[in-house]
Amino acid sequence: MEADNGIRVEGLIKEFPGQRVLDGLNLTVGNGEFVCLLGPSGCGKSTLLNILSGLDSDYRGSVHFGGRPMVPGGKPPATIGYLFQEPRLLPWLSAERNVDFALENSRVPRSRWGDIKDRYFALTGLQPFRDYYPHELSGGMAQRLSLVRALAIEPDVLFMDEPFSGLDELTARRLRVDLLDIWRETGKTILFITHNSYEATFLGDRVVVLSQGGIHNQISVDVPRPRDYDDAALFQVGKTVSATFIEAAEAAERARARGTRSSH
Amino acid sequence: MLLKLGSMLAVVAAWFGLSLLLPATVLPGPWQTLNVLLENIADGQVHQHLLATLGRVLGGLALAMAVGVPVGIIMGLNRFAEKTLDVWVMVALTVPSLCYAILAFIWIGLNETAAIVAIGLTSAPSITINLWEGVKNIDTRLFKMARVFNASRWVIVRRVLFPQVLPYIMASLRFGLGIVWKITVLVELLGRPDGVGFQLFYWYQLADMAQVLAWTLLFTLVMLFIELVILQRLERRLFAWRPEVRL
Numbered sequence: 014m015e016a017d018n019g020i021r022v023e024g025l026i027k028e029f030p031g032q033r034v035l036d037g038l039n040l041t042v043g044n045g046e047f048v049c050l051l052g053p054s055g056c057g058k059s060t061l062l063n064i065l066s067g068l069d070s071d072y073r074g075s076v077h078f079g080g081r082p083m084v085p086g087g088k089p090p091a092t093i094g095y096l097f098q099e100p101r102l103l104p105w106l107s108a109e110r111n112v113d114f115a116l117e118n119s120r121v122p123r124s125r126w127g128d129i130k131d132r133y134f135a136l137t138g139l140q141p142f143r144d145y146y147p148h149e150l151s152g153g154m155a156q157r158l159s160l161v162r163a164l165a166i167e168p169d170v171l172f173m174d175e176p177f178s179g180l181d182e183l184t185a186r187r188l189r190v191d192l193l194d195i196w197r198e199t200g201k202t203i204l205f206i207t208h209n210s211y212e213a214t215f216l217g218d219r220v221v222v223l224s225q226g227g228i229h230n231q232i233s234v235d236v237p238r239p240r241d242y243d244d245a246a247l248f249q250v251g252k253t254v255s256a257t258f259i260e261a262a263e264a265a266e267r268a269r270a271r272g273t274r275s276s277h
Numbered sequence: 278m279l280l281k282l283g284s285m286l287a288v289v290a291a292w293f294g295l296s297l298l299l300p301a302t303v304l305p306g307p308w309q310t311l312n313v314l315l316e317n318i319a320d321g322q323v324h325q326h327l328l329a330t331l332g333r334v335l336g337g338l339a340l341a342m343a344v345g346v347p348v349g350i351i352m353g354l355n356r357f358a359e360k361t362l363d364v365w366v367m368v369a370l371t372v373p374s375l376c377y378a379i380l381a382f383i384w385i386g387l388n389e390t391a392a393i394v395a396i397g398l399t400s401a402p403s404i405t406i407n408l409w410e411g412v413k414n415i416d417t418r419l420f421k422m423a424r425v426f427n428a429s430r431w432v433i434v435r436r437v438l439f440p441q442v443l444p445y446i447m448a449s450l451r452f453g454l455g456i457v458w459k460i461t462v463l464v465e466l467l468g469r470p471d472g473v474g475f476q477l478f479y480w481y482q483l484a485d486m487a488q489v490l491a492w493t494l495l496f497t498l499v500m501l502f503i504e505l506v507i508l509q510r511l512e513r514r515l516f517a518w519r520p521e522v523r524l
């Protein structure tokens with residue numbers, strides 16, 4: 014029986030000195046669901062992923078993975094693959110050894126490493142660069158390598174923090190399609206952060222727009238898969254998402270302006 | 278390499294020129310100095326003193342690294358440790374090396390242990406500062422990456438912290454060597470019956486400039502060899518993964 018790896022976040026509060034970044038956030042991601050998270054810069058998206066991945070245990074509220082509670086300070090009760098906003102590779106290890114580093118600490122048996130690496134290196138077009146060091150890779154290649162690393166450990170849940178924002182549109186398109194293929198095959202639960210409304214629409218079952226520490230609005234993308242970039246219905250939803258996003262950003266700005274005025 | 282050779286030749290030439298102007302009791306020429314050095318070596322006493330000094334340099338350096346490196350790393354990583362220790366590192370750095378040597382010889386006795394303790398403790402604060410500054414620059418985001426990928430604390434120390442600290446350890450080793458050998462000579466002059474420092478002081482008292490320069494030259498050559506041949510090679514091998522910096 015497959016385990017349930019849906020995520021349930023309830024009343025999540027996160028404060029940094031002088032500001033409350035998450036203010037009672039409630040969010041659910043179904044098992045195997047692909048949810049995109051959209052929100053103005055600085056609204057707490059990376060902060061949320063850091064909490065969900067167990068990096069930040071200083072919060073209030075509750076987090077469950079498939080009904081299993083996360084204990085602050087402990088490991089999350091699901092295997093997590095995390096694609097950070099920057100590649101975060103170990104510069105003294107070759108591309109392949111960087112992936113090995115993740116595999117060594119995972120529960121994937123050594124006998125399968127070869128096949129897994131072959132597959133994801135080929136998929137991301139990095140096959141010829143396995144022996145390259147990170148400083149010999151372009152920014153986009155480094156980001157693809159960190160995608161290989163996140164996928165190689167066969168996580169139950171995948172967190173992706175603007176993984177494709179530094180890539181050219183052609184590569185990004187290809188990788189989005191590949192990501193959807195992998196997702197369809199493996200049924201992972203994915204939480205994907207982006208600033209790009211159309212990317213969010215193309216990828217997600219649902220787009221959640223954050224603002225001022227909570228959910229501003231959410232939009233289901235009821236367009237059948239496989240989707241086509243140039244699908245008119247998809248474009249229509251994308252426009253709605255885009256409008257909602259701008260609305261959220263403006264609301265956040267107004268709130269900030271009020272905040273600064275009242276604090277004077 | 279050619280540049281290095283050229284500049285060395287220029288210095289020797291300048292030395293030669295100056296020695297022509299000054300009396301030989303003040304500044305003997307390179308040729309005369311080299312002759313004295315070769316005679317000393319032929320006498321068979323050089324290696325005894327040289328080995329005694331090198332032993333103290335290595336012992337002192339090992340002690341200085343053993344104390345200085347861990348303290349520096351902890352101060353670089355931990356704010357609390359930094360705040361509590363930085364005054365003391367400054368104090369330790371300010372105390373003149375002569376004081377360490379005198380205290381060590383009085384408390385421990387006129388022996389080898391005291392010499393090495395004096396050398397090690399004098400140079401440890403500089404090494405600590407070197408590492409402390411360096412470790413502040415390391416990328417802590419990589420620790421978070423390793424934690425998300427389930428690395429244990431030990432794996433993080435060994436495979437994420439250590440490779441980042443290693444360049445600073447190597448740098449402080451070279452830098453430490455430079456300080457340690459100067460202190461060693463001083464300590465030998467003060468309280469040891471052999472070694473290069475002892476010889477320097479002995480010939481200084483006899484006002485024999487050629488001997489003083491011969492011993493200085495010998496020691497400089499040995500240190501240059503360690504620095505240029507051994508340490509630089511080691512560094513090149515350890516950091517082959519780094520992008521090459523060409524000027």
Ligand SMILES: Nc1ncnc2c1ncn2[C@@H]1O[C@H](COP(=O)(O)OP(=O)(O)OP(=O)(O)O)[C@@H](O)[C@H]1O
Binds near residue numbers: 052053055056061098
């Ligand atoms: N370690 C920290 N200490 C103090 N404040 C922080 C820290 N990390 C983040 N913040 C603050 O929390 C807020 C949210 O940051 P976060 O990185 O989560 O934003 P984001 O939504 O990911 O933005 P972006 O889209 O630009 O990546 C910001 O105002 C930031 O200044």
Ligand SMILES: [Mg+2]
Binds near residue numbers: 058060174
């Ligand atoms: Mg972010």
